[in-house]
């Protein structure tokens with residue numbers, strides 16, 4: 001065992017050497033040092049705001065749907081560890097990956113038959129895009145190289161996904177002109193329950209038609225634009241995309257990395273529209289946050305196109321592809337999800353979020369409150385600067401909850417195992433954070 005280190009020493013080393021997400025080096029903000037986590041609670045190595053245990057309102061960036069230290073997932077990881085934690089996937093295969101791929105094919109829309117395992121969401125989007133471009137090249141249409149998406153989206157931080165993130169408001173706007181120039185439609189009108197706007201649908205169709213000769217694919221997050229602003233739109237727009245893509249010979253990619261595995265109240269958000277994409281990306285909740293894993297699924301048509309083309313292989317093969325530990329936990333996690341009334345639990349959380357967040361709507365500085373499935377967001381009237389962001393986070397911590405507000409949003413995506421009392425704690429903390437951000 002290494003020499004124990006004090007929290008102060010660890011944090012000093014962290015500041016000196018560890019680069020944190022979306023931050024400068026050295027970091028300006030002191031992160032909280034987490035000692036352990038169980039259920040929906042994070043235990044801190046030293047108290048923050050006098051609090052040493054926080055209810056996790058973030059599910060570790062929306063992944064830990066079954067919370068931490070879950071006995072079933074622990075058992076799956078331990079059992080696999082005793083067999084092998086890793087083995088290369090080129091020329092070798094193994095039961096956990098085979099079982100997982102089969103399960104994913106079973107639970108996703110029927111045309112999706114083939115699974116490419118990747119090691120993170122962004123990489124699965126890279127693979128999805130490579131599949132689409134290569135498909136068209138293979139079938140003799142190499143000019144189809146661009147992508148179309150709508151504004152307000154987010155698809156990851158590696159290069160190709162960055163090119164389809166929101167070009168203005170997003171984190172990657174400084175790279176405009178360096179990234180490949182993609183085709184952007186306006187952001188879809190807001191509102192899950194709103195009737196699709198015929199004018200928007202027409203414009204979307206016209207844009208796809210106009211660029212069809214150079215478009216490999218349309219890529220969108222179905223139903224919820226997540227990191228782009230927690231905005232919901234009508235499933236009707238997904239049906240419109242499917243129709244236009246079919247009519248004009250363009251592939252359709254759904255990025256369900258954030259929405260997959262029940263988050264919106266359907267197992268996959270595509271089900272709200274009863275639409276199947278040609279390629280589907282999943283990740284995040286696939287292992288309930290235990291290990292990093294994602295996948296790009298595709299239809300037989302896409303797979304056949306690639307495999308009969310000029311380079312009849314998909315030239316992609318990450319070192320940790322199909323990692324046995326990750327795929328074994330993913331299998332156990334999906335079995336766990338399907339073993340209880342997850343839909344009832346997500347509905348219960350939805351009702352709790354609606355109830356608890358209603359107190360935020362009349363507050364000064366709050367523009368709107370919205371809830372869909374196990375997603376709840378308070379939209380502020382103006383973006384949070386660093387000081388207001390810190391005030392909002394501190395208020396949440398004082399209320400015993402871990403939140404990470406961003407831009408003009410205070411939001412939660414809690415684990416599905418969050419009980420009613422903890423859920424009420426999360427919503428109270430969000431309301432307190434909204435208040436603190438204005439005072």
Ligand code: PMP
Pocket residue numbers: 120121122123125154155156157221226227255256257258283284
């Ligand atoms: N797509 C979507 C919709 C996401 O929300 C994210 C992560 N926030 C990604 C892609 C990228 O996934 P990862 O962080 O695992 O690379």
